[in-house]
Amino acid sequence: MSGVQHRKVTQEEDGMRLDRWFSIHFPELPFSRLNRIIRKGEVRVDKGRVKANQRLETGQTVRVPPIADAGVKPSKPKPINEKDVQFLRDITLYEDDQILVLNKPHGLAVQGGTGTKRHLDKMLESIPNKKGEKPRLVHRLDRDTSGCLLVAKTRSAASHFGKIFRSRSARKIYWAVTAHMPTPKQGKISCFLARRATEDGEQMHVVQQGEEGAQHSITHYSVTDDAATRVAWVTLKPVTGRTHQLRVHMAQMKTPIINDPRYFSIENWEKPEGIGEGLHLHARRLALPLPNGHRLDITAPLPAHMQQTFDLFGFNAAQYDPNDEELDED
Incomplete structure (x- = not known):
């Protein structure tokens, strides 16, 4: 060229x-x-x-600019992995001509990184659209967070829904199980977060406004149920979408999310026997406007390890209808 x-x-x-x-x-x-x-x-x-x-x-x-052909290998069609195709079908909560909503499993990375070979972004190569294009991730979830994940099938859909997320028109509800119960039982967390180096690598920290890298973060929360204040089932509604925002916000309240390998810092906390293994944070519900003017509203069932914990403490997700929740808090 x-x-x-x-x-x-x-x-x-x-x-x-x-x-x-x-x-x-x-x-x-x-x-x-x-x-x-x-x-x-x-x-x-x-x-x-x-x-x-x-x-x-x-x-x-x-x-x-001029892009010389030398040293540039022409792209080849990506091979179809039938196992990935079936896996993606199995975790699909909703699909139309423009988008997929997946129930991302706990422990599966959304994108690749150092030492990460199996991730959703790679799997999406096996379900190209009619133009041969790979579906595009619209937003992200942490590796250890499960639940609703939106994927766009076309460029126009990626553009539309990317704007929806950036304009905060997408409403998200997360469920978490925390050590101890947040006080008060309902409120708003507003603080600045920034990435900082630690002995274990980079983590997000609460910082003062104006500090290098500081970004404003807002989350609404409410306690849905608790087990004698030892643990609590908390509903979280993020307004912003900062890295590890919900995990840091709960830790800031001295009620970290159970099994959080990065931000759980309660010394001598005795974890009740029978609690499921894995981070107890789940993207339960996603609601957002579609290009045709209708509204999409999807709920993801709990992952097995959180269902185990819910059963242990008598938290009954079946009796709690997320559609009754108010999503329009700002």
């Missing part, structure tokens, strides 16, 4: 990150090389310098 190109951002691509735009238009271009030409200023948007994570707007012009 030779010569500079100037390409217009389409309506379907509105809100798309620049690096994602390149991965769609130039799938043969290595990510490391893309970062290099962006840093050098060879890639521009409306004649201005940009970063890889910049979001594009309809009508903008992307300058694409």
